[in-house]
Amino acid sequence: MFKFTERVTDLPDAGIKSIMRYASQFKDTISLGQGMPLFPTPQFIFEELLERSMQDKRIGMYADGRPEIEKHLKKLIAAQMLDEYGFTPSPEELVLTVGGIGALFASFLALIEKNDEIIYFDPSYPLHLSQIHLTQAKPVFVPYREEGWAFDADKLASAITKKTKAILLTNPNNPTGTILSETDVRKLANIVVSNDLILILDEAYFSLTYDQPLFSPLLLPELRNRTILCRSFSKEFAMTGWRIGYAYATPELASKIFNVHTYFSVCPPTPSMIAATIALSDPRGKQATQEMVQKISESRTVICERLQNLPQLFSFQAPQGAFYIFPKFHGFEMSDTEFAKLLIRETGVITVGGSNMGPSGKGYLRMSFAGDASLIHKAFDRIDSFVIRAIRLK
Ligand SMILES: Cc1ncc(COP(=O)(O)O)c(C=O)c1O
CATH class of the missing domain: 3.90.1150.10 (Aspartate Aminotransferase, domain 1)
Structure with missing residues (x-):
């Protein structure tokens, strides 16, 4: 019908x-x-949020009329990024989103068009595939090596065509749990830069590493203005239900991501932004x-x-x-x-x-x-x- x-x-x-x-x-x-x-x-997030809710009659309202909430959270994220990536992003380079998924989808919609090719390391997170499908772009599967689920720079290089718009990397990876070695990150960076591409970097599991810390592609200065980073409070703070995350990108791209995100969400939930502020500002x-x-x-x-x-x-x-x-x-x-x-x-x-x-x-x-x-x-x-x-x- x-x-x-x-x-x-x-x-x-x-x-x-x-x-x-x-x-x-x-x-x-x-x-x-x-x-x-x-x-x-964590219990202290509920307790502090409850206390603030009692004093803030507008906590149940849209936050977009209250720039101080956004400003505070962005300042804390910037400090965290300095700690984790070695540089401080400006507020114009950050977009607060509805989970990591909101950051990813707004980024895809801002950047990718029908028939563009997006490199998808195979296997990875399936919702990326659905989001790519919704943009009507084409996922190009670049398999990890079955042995160790390792990154294969040659396979990546040979998958790049004139239509390739972006490389999508989930690091640490869902579902294999692998993380790229520093050598592989450098090989990846060379391919991104030499082909003038954008790296869409999903680091939803940034803190969840076991044997060694993550060597993020964003540690390489040459990738800073070619990367859209999508992060989330869901996994690292056990906050999956709060729906709060963020994207980092160049100011130009971030403003587009922000606009797209506004059109499908208005803004992230106000209580969740405050909860994320509590999570980042309290040493607990x-x-x-x-x-x-x-x-x-x-x-x-x-x-x-x-x-x-x-x-x-x-x-x-x-x-x-x-x-x-x-x-x-x-x-x-x-x-x-x-x-x-x-x-x-x-x-x-x-x-x-x-x-x-x-x-x-x-x-x-x-x-x-x-x-x-x-x-x-x-x-x-x-x-x-x-x-x-x-x-x-x-
Ligand atoms: C790799 C990856 N990215 C993003 C997400 C989305 O998480 P959220 O929207 O809750 O931040 C998930 C959730 O499972 C994931 O595994």
């Missing part, structure tokens, strides 16, 4: 949402599915992140051990960052989504099929380990019994 727009026709299915929907018909499930810290937002914010990363790191050790004990079913590589592990499964002749569904039916454990993250994810499962180690043990006790049952049946 209705004729939909071209841009929503064949829109990639949000695989994570559909597996969560499938799982909702089963009782007593354990979710390693959706990517979010399973810890509450950094401490809460460190404690959460420590807990997630313990879960990472446990999930690696438990997977290692199931060599007949899984092979995997230990993630260096984010909170995902991406094992390959063996012995089941079915698609990854079918296998994820089988696991839900047989064990109640929710995972996500790897092909949702790009063609190279075929035959893999994404597991999120952003909760307590006890949850990982509980999930793998069930998977262990499933494996014993499956072997008996063979």
Whole structure:
């Protein structure tokens, strides 16, 4: 009856949402599915926000008439960026957004047109693919090497054409948990600069690294005016529900990103901007992140051990960052989504099929380990019994 727009026709299915929907018909499930810290937002953020809400009658109103809120948050973000990237962005280079996703979408809409080519490292975060689809641009899949999910500069260089507009990098990566080495970051920078491209850099998991800190492309001065950085409070402060993030770009680009973001959101939620201000200004914010990363790191050790004990079913590589592990499964002749569904039916454990993250994810499962180690043990006790049952049946 209705004729939909071209841009929503064949829109990639949000695989994570559909597996969560499938799982909702089963009782007593354990979710390693959706990517979010399973810890509450730090208590002090609620307490301080509550106190401020009592004094601020306008906290439930749009913030765009109150430049002091935006100014304060941008000042704190600038100080954080000095600490993390070695330079202080001006307020004109920052845009406050509805989550990292708002920063990404506004950036795509500001920069990318129909038929432009966008480099998508495969596998990566599937919502990027949906957003690229909505801009009617073409994602060009550049596979990571299966061995170590390492970056391959030659493959990237050979994928660049006259139509290439931007390179999209998620670092640390969702779903593989890999981070680019300094050598690879420098190779990437050479390709970006020599081809006069823009790097769209998604660092939603910036603080979530385990063995070594991130060497961000933004540490390289030559990339500063060629990068759109998209960051988020969701994962680093366990604030997924608050919907607050930001973009950094040149003033010219940032003003366009700001306009686009205004047209689909007016502004980020006022209470969330204040909550983000509290998270960044109180030393307990950094401490809460460190404690959460420590807990997630313990879960990472446990999930690696438990997977290692199931060599007949899984092979995997230990993630260096984010909170995902991406094992390959063996012995089941079915698609990854079918296998994820089988696991839900047989064990109640929710995972996500790897092909949702790009063609190279075929035959893999994404597991999120952003909760307590006890949850990982509980999930793998069930998977262990499933494996014993499956072997008996063979
Ligand atoms: C790589 C990556 N970027 C961005 C996001 C979006 O996060 P948010 O909009 O909550 O900041 C996610 C969420 O899972 C993600 O994994």
